[in-house]
Amino acid sequence: MPQGDKDKYTDKQKRKAEHIEKSYERKGVSGKEAEARAWATVNKQSGGGNRSGGSGQKKSSQAKSADRSDSARQAAATRKSGSRSASLADQTKEQLMKKARAQNIRGRSTMRKQELISALRRSN
Template sequence: MPRGEKDKYTEKQKRKAEHIEERYEQKGVSKSEAESRAWATVNKQSGGGEKSGGSGKKTSSSEKKSARSDSARRAAKTRQGHSRTSASSLETQTKESLMKEARSRDIKGRSSMSKAQLIEALRK
């Protein structure tokens, strides 16, 4: 069970933690682990208890906006990954996705090609 009193949290934070905890339990996580994860998530998102007498950590709205922007930028960069036609990317794709790529490039004879043949045709 998480340590510490929950008195310093707002009602909104408590509801949020409860909702997160329920979702983890639905996924099969134990009650205590779900509770720990839920409060860790709430703490990470809001910086802990918000009522007076808390940690004293105050973040300006401009700092929060900047942090969100930086986070979004990092997430977008992560999603980009490898280009769809890089050598390593072609090897890891399913035959179905390779077939879609071949269809978009109008490669002739694609329906009878094996995965290896599709990769070779897409590299050309």
């Protein structure tokens, strides 16, 4: 499929892109730029042209069941501890980085997650 070919898009996606394009043109955007923005919007919303068979991987029913029970177990542990805030180990590196920034911990930008946890514990 050559670049710019819209054959893989559904009729609904094509109508949506056309509508978005007209909206941009009413706002004074050039025709070529309006078309590019419209298709970019459609791609962002729907992940591009729909292909037969669907896209992405499907989880097995066993994997879904395992995920649900893990989630339930984690929720029960949170309720049991009486604390809604996650422990440091349960937080993402980005969340830990925000806390380290708020506490002005030096060298935080080069720290790994475990190092951030240790530094945050030492600072309290």
